[in-house]
Amino acid sequence: MFRNCGSHPNSASPLSRRDFLRIGGLSIGGLGGLGLPDLLRLQAAGTARQQVRSVIMICLPGGPSHLETYDLKPDAPLDYRGEFRPIATNVPGFDICEHMPLQTRIADKLALVRTVQFVEPMQHELEEVFTGYPKSAKRPSFGSVISKFRGTDGRMPSYVSLEYAEGLVSYESPQYLGMEHRPLNIAGNDFVHNLSMSYGINRTRFDDRRALLATFDDYRRAVDATRDRLMPDPFTNRALDLVSSGRARDAFDLSREDPKLRDRYGKSDDKFIYIGQEANSVWDSQKFLLALRLAEAGVPVITLRAGLWDHHGNVVTSAGSTIWSGMQTMLPLLDRSIAMLVGDLHDRGLDQEVAVLVWGEFGRTPKISQNGRDHWPETSFALFAGGGLKTGQIVGQTDPRGERPTNRPVGPKNVLATLYRLLGIDPEQKVTDFNGRPQYLLDDSRPITELL
Numbered sequence: 001m002f003r004n005c006g007s008h009p010n011s012a013s014p015l016s017r018r019d020f021l022r023i024g025g026l027s028i029g030g031l032g033g034l035g036l037p038d039l040l041r042l043q044a045a046g047t048a049r050q051q052v053r054s055v056i057m058i059c060l061p062g063g064p065s066h067l068e069t070y071d072l073k074p075d076a077p078l079d080y081r082g083e084f085r086p087i088a089t090n091v092p093g094f095d096i097c098e099h100m101p102l103q104t105r106i107a108d109k110l111a112l113v114r115t116v117q118f119v120e121p122m123q124h125e126l127e128e129v130f131t132g133y134p135k136s137a138k139r140p141s142f143g144s145v146i147s148k149f150r151g152t153d154g155r156m157p158s159y160v161s162l163e164y165a166e167g168l169v170s171y172e173s174p175q176y177l178g179m180e181h182r183p184l185n186i187a188g189n190d191f192v193h194n195l196s197m198s199y200g201i202n203r204t205r206f207d208d209r210r211a212l213l214a215t216f217d218d219y220r221r222a223v224d225a226t227r228d229r230l231m232p233d234p235f236t237n238r239a240l241d242l243v244s245s246g247r248a249r250d251a252f253d254l255s256r257e258d259p260k261l262r263d264r265y266g267k268s269d270d271k272f273i274y275i276g277q278e279a280n281s282v283w284d285s286q287k288f289l290l291a292l293r294l295a296e297a298g299v300p301v302i303t304l305r306a307g308l309w310d311h312h313g314n315v316v317t318s319a320g321s322t323i324w325s326g327m328q329t330m331l332p333l334l335d336r337s338i339a340m341l342v343g344d345l346h347d348r349g350l351d352q353e354v355a356v357l358v359w360g361e362f363g364r365t366p367k368i369s370q371n372g373r374d375h376w377p378e379t380s381f382a383l384f385a386g387g388g389l390k391t392g393q394i395v396g397q398t399d400p401r402g403e404r405p406t407n408r409p410v411g412p413k414n415v416l417a418t419l420y421r422l423l424g425i426d427p428e429q430k431v432t433d434f435n436g437r438p439q440y441l442l443d444d445s446r447p448i449t450e451l452l
Contacts, residue, residue: 052387052422054295055146056341057303058288058358059129060334062310063380065364065373066402068327069097070381071114073402079368080401083324091392099331102339108392109342109351111384111451115396115405118362118377118412124310126171129361130303132413132442135170140431142416143301144174144181145441149425150300155247157184160294162287162304172303176433183303186252251297254290265289265340272330274308281308283333288341295354300423307334309360312372323372342385355387355422357415366402378404382415387422389451410448418447 065082067073072086072095086095089107096103103110119134120127127135130142147158161172161183174181254262266285274281283306291302307330311323338358345351363380364373379398385391396408420427420441427445430438 051424052353052355053150053298054300054302054354055387055419055423056291056295056354056356057130057143057301057419058291058338058356059126059303059305060307060309060358060360061126061305062124062308062360063362063364063375064307064309064360065311065327066114066379066381066398067364067366067373068324069100069331070112070383071379071398071402072097073366073400076366076401080366082368083322084327094392094394097331099328100335102335106339106342109346109385111389111391111393111395113382113384113395113410113415113448113451114379114398115407115409116359116380116382116412116415117405117409118380120361120377124361126169126361128412129359130171132411132416138175139439140175140177140181141172141183142419143172143183143303144177145420146301146423146425147174147181148177148431150423152298152300156251156294156298157248158299159183159301160299160303161185162291162302176439177431183301247297251293251299252290254286254293257289257293261344262286262289266333266336270333272307272333273326273328274330275326277325279329283307283330283337285333285337288337289344292341292344292348292350292354296348296350306337311364312374338383338385345386351386352388353386355389355419356385357419358383359415382410384418384451389422393450395448395450408450411444413442413444414446414448417442417445418451420445421447421452 067080067082068084072084073081074085075081085098087098087101087104088095089104091107094107094110094112096107118128123135125135127133127137127139131137131139132142133139141159143159143161151158159181163169163172163185168182168185172183250256265288266283268284268286270283270285271279272281272283273279287304287306291304294302311327341356345354345356359382360380362375362377365376366373366379379402396410397406398404399406417427425441427442427447428440430440433439
């Protein structure tokens with residue numbers, strides 16, 4: 001244990017070897033010109049940044065339109081600007097869509113990057129959102145990276161995906177980091193089915209079954225590799241630990257929250273219009289509260305998807321609906337979910353310890369045609385909150401038609417590098433891939449310094 005001593009006799013504070021090495025490894029560019037001596041002086045004065053311990057990443061799959069959400073262009077030609085209008089927030093110049101009024105009150109708690117550019121041109125691949133790389137690169141999910149380098153004490157999972165998916169989706173794969181760093185996938189709405197014991201299984205019978213699994217584990221060494229899926233692995237063992245511990249199940253139990261608070265978040269079966277005139281697509285508002293509970297309980301990474309944002313091919317449908325009539329039902333749900341999550345983050349005193357990121361895999365074509373707004377990797381957005389970040393600001397601007405950045409373009413690697421820096425993970429370090437070759441976590445490790 002190192003001890004950092006300032007000029008005042010009472011200014012000494014413990015500095016762990018890990019913290020010492022972490023601070024020493026930070027680049028000058030990564031913290032806006034602060035060198036190691038400056039950081040040590042800040043800590044001596046009690047003003048050094050508190051390290052973030054959790055990230056909630058909200059993916060808006062399908063490619064949310066920047067021109068209908070956070071970068072409206074009311075002065076653009078009619079075939080660019082769309083039907084929605086911007087409204088002012090509590091931060092001058094931080095205008096957002098009129099259908100998201102709740103966020104106007106918390107803009108000082110948000111940081112918006114308007115100039116995110118992606119590589120994938122046309123396909124709905126979420127790999128860039130989750131890994132920073134195109135799908136063809138086969139890189140590990142950022143959640144798996146955080147699981148490997150941060151992890152937990154074993155009483156909580158290190159990476160939880162609220163996808164409600166069966167099996168492992170490609171963009172959340174740990175790849176060569178090892179299957180023990182894949183996410184714990186959730187299968188349920190108000191509770192987690194795979195964190196409870198089956199009917200009729202008491203603790204004694206459960207322990208017996210765990211012993212049986214251990215026997216299978218020994219047997220695995222002698223079986224064909226094609227049968228590995230039948231055998232327990234480190235992830236199975238961790239899941240068994242979670243089943244036998246009440247702490248994780250309590251974190252997943254939304255019934256422990258005040259019913260009035262749950263109602264303010266919304267319902268698990270809230271619906272919106274995607275195509276047509278019927279609100280039959282589900283927006284699970286309760287996932288946002290569940291994500292907050294998991295972060296509060298100490299889970300380092302929580303991911304979730306929200307909405308359907310692929311609005312093209314339906315400017316005018318046979319039913320008479322438009323992309324705007326559909327988004328009019330979805331944007332208020334997004335607005336409420338973000339406003340509740342960010343507000344609750346501050347109310348619980350977690351705004352320095354938990355970071356929130358909201359984004360999708362690309363934006364939409366600024367020019368409107370009968371195909372609506374198609375895929376547009378040239379411009380998209382990333383919305384940040386919490387994490388001790390510098391909020392109440394907009395980073396980057398786009399041209400008058402919202403087609404391309406006029407300054408400060410950033411890529412998904414820069415977005416993820418920002419999260420890694422917050423968590424004390426050096427994105428320039430290397431890990432070994434399947435072929436034994438060292439690979440950087442990110443080959444562009446520059447964070448968005450305006451946020452730090």
